[in-house]
Amino acid sequence: MPRNIDWDTIRAEYEAGGSQASLAKKHGVSRGAIQKHIAAEGWTQDLEPAIQRKVAEKVAGVVAACDPKKKAEAIDAEATRRADVVQRHRDEWDEHKEIVDTAIGTKDFESAKLAKITAETLKIRQEAERKAWGIDTQVAPVTNVTVSQIGGAQATVDEIRSVIQENAATPKV
Numbered sequence: 603m604p605r606n607i608d609w610d611t612i613r614a615e616y617e618a619g620g621s622q623a624s625l626a627k628k629h630g631v632s633r634g635a636i637q638k639h640i641a642a643e644g645w646t647q648d649l650e651p652a653i654q655r656k657v658a659e660k661v662a663g664v665v666a667a668c669d670p671k672k673k674a675e676a677i678d679a680e681a682t683r684r685a686d687v688v689q690r691h692r693d694e695w696d697e698h699k700e701i702v703d704t705a706i707g708t709k710d711f712e713s714a715k716l717a718k719i720t721a722e723t724l725k726i727r728q729e730a731e732r733k734a735w736g737i738d739t740q741v742a743p744v745t746n747v748t749v750s751q752i753g754g755a756q757a758t759v760d761e762i763r764s765v766i767q768e769n770a771a772t773p774k775v
Contacts, residue, residue, distance in 0.1 A: 605630070607629065607630075607631055608629070609639060611629075612625055612629055612631070612636065612639070613639070613643070613645055615628075616636070616640070616645055616647065617645060617646060617647060617648075619647060622636050622637065622640075658736075683735075684735055684736070684737050687731065687732070687735050687737060688737065691724075691728050691731075691732075694724055694728070695724065698717065698720055698721060698724060701713065701716060701717045701720055702717045705717050
């Protein structure tokens with residue numbers, strides 16, 4: 603009668619760092635049989651993918667053997683959380699636009715510097731946050747955009763440049 607060998611368990615233990623010899627002894631199989639499975643199925647002892655998968659499951663609150671309804675609910679909840687992050691990022695850029703508009707309207711050099719520093723800070727923080735949340739993990743293809751497509755964006759850049767140049771030339775008392 604053929605033995606019932608749990609190759610999934612052996613694979614999991616091997617990929618978690620178990621040695622071939624110890625697994626062979628523990629599960630009552632030959633080391634050669636384990637080596638054949640390693641070669642045929644591409645088992646690796648690189649723990650990083652397994653760890654990342656487990657972390658993703660824990661963060662999402664999903665276990666591998668859960669029912670489809672629970673899994674769908676967890677995916678929906680995670681999608682909602684990520685969408686909230688993206689919406690907050692958009693709101694922050696809307697607030698930043700107000701700082702830029704004020705700097706241009708008042709021709710205030712200090713406000714223009716604040717706008718620049720704020721933009722850099724937002725960019726750095728939001729990029730890190732998107733990485734932490736797993737948002738935008740794939741890089742979008744680069745698209746060439748001309749000024750005529752933007753519709754007036756060049757005038758805004760020129761206005762900012764003009765304000766900065768005017769104020770840089772004016773000595774502060």
